[in-house]
Structure formats: structure tokens, C-alpha cells
Amino acid sequence: MKKILFLTFILFWACKETPKKNTQITNNVVKQKENFDALPIKYAKGFTIEKHEKITVVKVNAPWPSANKTFTYALISREDFKTITLDASKYDAIIPIPVKRMVATSTTHIPSIEALGIENTLIGFPGTDYISSKPIREKIEAGKVKDLGLNESLNTEVLINLEPDLVMGFTVEGENKTYENIINSGTPVVYNGDWVEATPLGKAEWIKFFGVFFNKQKAADSIFNSIAKSYNQAKELASKAQKTPSVLSGSMFKDIWYAPAGESWVAHFLKDANANYIWKDSFGSGSLSLNFESVLAKAKTTDYWIGPGQFTSYNQLQESNIHYTQFDAYKNKNIYTYSLTAGATGGLLYYELAPNRPDLVLKDIIHILHPEILSDYNPVFFKPLKP
Incomplete structure (x- = not known):
């Protein structure tokens, strides 16, 4: 699955918008009006939601890295859909809601579907073996969620025959002929x-x-507020730790060591867990491409190694590259991996659930680095590397 590989080696571990004018219904034609309600989005930068009189306007302003294009969607209740006329040229799609039949394309979509209780709307997914969620796996096994191949080669014929109300998609670079066909x-x-x-x-x-x-919307707000509260409480606990251990992350892929950059998702976790991430001062929100010698020189004496890529054991590390054994974290058995936590068909839970439950990721890391703070906590994703 293209997204999984991309996140593994590139992103993993590694603006204010000018608001659209509101709409008013007159003689079944939508006309512009000055007032609208913008739904509060506190942390995310990639989308906005505006509530107009009978229309919700959703704008995606960061669909892929460094995108120079935005997407705007008009959402209309099914009751009003046939009585409201919109200028279709102003929107990338006009969609009746609530959506009843959906195709999702990334495992990161699955936890939101499950948390909102809308599993029955999911009818198709590319690469169903990557899904770890038990309720969704039951639907897959019952034949209620069709496997659509892989994202790189979606079976568009099967997808179109499913007649979904929408496809929840993603793209890495902005070019996707399959989506154009859909x-x-x-x-x-x-x-x-x-x-x-x-x-x-x-x-x-x-x-x-x-x-x-x-x-x-109300359920989503409530769920997110609970996650944010849990995350911020854990962050506050970590800030009181007496020590700030040093942390190494990433591993070699071919001849390059990929490590999360200093402004990345992973670096934020390590900072909030009160860790001294050795590349915390580097720029970028993606990954760093490093040679082994520079990593060894900088990270040889770090206390912990969190997220060594796909490796699950010390033997694997040693067999892959004998020089891994030179790190103190290897010698002291202080390496922790997400690759030991998989679903029934081998999909890694981290790729699916971690983006949606950052509070659990943060607590995992705090438990590793500051066990005195969360001594009774049972880690969800990160486990000690096997011998």
C-alpha cells in the first residue's frame, strides 16, 4: 500500500483562509450572503468547515505536501438536495448528507469510521488485509466490505459498481488518474x-x-475533545519528570538512514514526552536522509532508540547491519518498536490507529522514558524489541 510505504520511510517516526460568503436560498437558487459560521478547528491546518444557511462548505487546503491547489465541497442535507441549485463550477463536488455508502482508501480513515459508529457505511477498501480494526474485519469477513486491490491500481470497475456516495481518497503528489476516472x-x-x-x-x-x-459533528467534537484532553494531561505529567533522556529514531533503508525531522509528527511526540530527541533542531516536517556514519557519530550514546522501522528483534538488527550493535541503546536493550503490534491479517495497528489516538502514542513513550510517571500503564503500540 503506497501510503504505508510512504509513511514508513518518509514521514514516519520518520493561514488564514479568506472565508467564502454565505448562501441564502431564494427561488431555489443559492445566492451569496455575508454571514456564516466557521466551525472551530484548533489544531488541524489542512481543512476548514463553514456552516451556511442550508449548506456546509468544506475546504481542504492541504491535500498533499506543498499543494498549490485547494478542494471545496458543498454538503447539503438529503431533504434539501433536490430543492437547492448551486453553481457546480464553484465546487469540486456537491454531496448529499448524511453519506450512506462510502469507499475509504487509507487505514488512517478506519478509526474515525469506528469511533463515529458508521461502520455500516463502509462498502469498499483497497488492501483490506491492512485493516486491523476488529469490527471492520468482521464486515470484511462477512463480505460487506469489498477489497478493491491496491491504491496504485484500484479496481475502478468494482468500485463504481458498488455505487458509493463518495470515495474518501488521498494522493501523495496530486496526480491520480484513477480518481479522475472515478x-x-x-x-x-x-x-x-x-x-x-x-x-x-x-x-x-x-x-x-x-x-x-x-x-x-457533535460526536466528532466530543471524541476529539476527549483525546485532546487526555493528550494534554499526559504532556503535563511528562513535563514534571526529573530527567530528559536522549532518543534516537529511524533506521537504514538501503543505504539511507531515515529519521524524523525536527518539526515532524514524531518529533512533536518526543518533545511532549520530555525527551531530548537528537535531531530536534533540524528543519522540516518530513524525514531526514542521513548516512550511517553521521548517525553513529551523533547517536552512539543516546539512552533510547524508539521506532527502528520494521525491525522486531535485536537479532534482526544485527543480521541486517552489524554496526547497529555499536549503539548504547542496542547494548543496553533500550530499543522499542511498533512493529510487534499487528492485526489479525498482519496490518500494523500503529499505521491505522496512532494518528487518531495520539494520546495513546504519547503515553506509550512516556511509559518507556519515564516509567515512574505511568507505572501501571499498559502500552498499546510500542513494545520492547525481542532478543
């Missing part, structure tokens, strides 16, 4: 940029994006 068939594609967000709570706040398509 749109040309009459099925809306809505771009979800949750993965572009650099901050943990920014990613999690995209549950509000899901909520508005399913008339679940």
Missing part, C-alpha cells in the same frame, strides 16, 4: 489530508472532517 463516472472523490498534518492533535482533529459528512 469522478468522470459520477462518483465524488473527497481528498483527505490527515496524513499531511505535522502535529499529533492536528492529525487527530480530522475526525471532525469525517463527522460533517455523516451528520456526526
Whole structure:
């Protein structure tokens, strides 16, 4: 799955908008009006939601990294959909809500679907083996969620025959001919940029994006507020720790060591866990591409190694590269991985749930680095590397 590989080696561990004018219904034609209500989005930077008289306008302003294009969607209740006329040229899609049949395309979409209780709307997904959620796996096994191949080669014929109300999609670079074909068939594609967000709570706040398509705004707000409260409470606890241990992250892929940059999602977790991430002062929200020698020189004596890529054991590390054994974190058995926590068909839970539950990720890291603070906590994602 393209997104998983991209997140593994590139992003993982590694603006104010001019508001649209509101709408007023006159003789079944939408005309512009000055007032509207903007729904509060506190952490996410990639989308806005505006409530007009009978229309909700959703704008995605960061659908992929460094995007120079925005997408605007008009959402209209099913009761009003046939009586309201909009200028279709002003919107990328006009969608009746609540959505009843949906195709999702990323495992990061799954936790929002489950948390909002809208599992029955999911009818298709590319690469269903990557899904770890038990309720969704039950639907897959019952034949209620069709496997659509892989994101790089979606089975558009099967997808279109499913007749979804929309496809919740994503793109890495902005070019996706498959999505163009789906749109040309009459099925809306809505771009979800949750993965572009650099901050943990920014990613999690995209549950509000899901909520508005399913008339679940209040539930989405409540769920997110609970997550944000849990995260900030854990962050406050970590700030009182007596020590600030040093942390290394990433691993080699071919000849390059990929590590999260200093403004990345992972770096935010480490900072909030009161860790001294050795590349915290580097720029960028993606990943750093480093050679092994420079990493060893800088990170040899770090206290912990959190997130060594796909590795699950010390033996694997040693067999892959004998020089991994030179790090103190290796010698002291202070390496922790997310790759030991998988679903029934092998999908890694971290890729699916972590962006939506950053409070659990933060608590995992605090438990590792400051066990005296969360001594009774049972980690969800990160486990000690096996021998």
C-alpha cells in the first residue's frame, strides 16, 4: 500500500483562509450572503468547515505536501438536495448528507469510521488485509466490505459498481488518474489530508472532517475533545519528570538512514514526552536522509532508540547491519518498536490507529522514558524489541 510505504520511510517516526460568503436560498437558487459560521478547528491546518444557511462548505487546503491547489465541497442535507441549485463550477463536488455508502482508501480513515459508529457505511477498501480494526474485519469477513486491490491500481470497475456516495481518497503528489476516472463516472472523490498534518492533535482533529459528512459533528467534537484532553494531561505529567533522556529514531533503508525531522509528527511526540530527541533542531516536517556514519557519530550514546522501522528483534538488527550493535541503546536493550503490534491479517495497528489516538502514542513513550510517571500503564503500540 503506497501510503504505508510512504509513511514508513518518509514521514514516519520518520493561514488564514479568506472565508467564502454565505448562501441564502431564494427561488431555489443559492445566492451569496455575508454571514456564516466557521466551525472551530484548533489544531488541524489542512481543512476548514463553514456552516451556511442550508449548506456546509468544506475546504481542504492541504491535500498533499506543498499543494498549490485547494478542494471545496458543498454538503447539503438529503431533504434539501433536490430543492437547492448551486453553481457546480464553484465546487469540486456537491454531496448529499448524511453519506450512506462510502469507499475509504487509507487505514488512517478506519478509526474515525469506528469511533463515529458508521461502520455500516463502509462498502469498499483497497488492501483490506491492512485493516486491523476488529469490527471492520468482521464486515470484511462477512463480505460487506469489498477489497478493491491496491491504491496504485484500484479496481475502478468494482468500485463504481458498488455505487458509493463518495470515495474518501488521498494522493501523495496530486496526480491520480484513477480518481479522475472515478469522478468522470459520477462518483465524488473527497481528498483527505490527515496524513499531511505535522502535529499529533492536528492529525487527530480530522475526525471532525469525517463527522460533517455523516451528520456526526457533535460526536466528532466530543471524541476529539476527549483525546485532546487526555493528550494534554499526559504532556503535563511528562513535563514534571526529573530527567530528559536522549532518543534516537529511524533506521537504514538501503543505504539511507531515515529519521524524523525536527518539526515532524514524531518529533512533536518526543518533545511532549520530555525527551531530548537528537535531531530536534533540524528543519522540516518530513524525514531526514542521513548516512550511517553521521548517525553513529551523533547517536552512539543516546539512552533510547524508539521506532527502528520494521525491525522486531535485536537479532534482526544485527543480521541486517552489524554496526547497529555499536549503539548504547542496542547494548543496553533500550530499543522499542511498533512493529510487534499487528492485526489479525498482519496490518500494523500503529499505521491505522496512532494518528487518531495520539494520546495513546504519547503515553506509550512516556511509559518507556519515564516509567515512574505511568507505572501501571499498559502500552498499546510500542513494545520492547525481542532478543
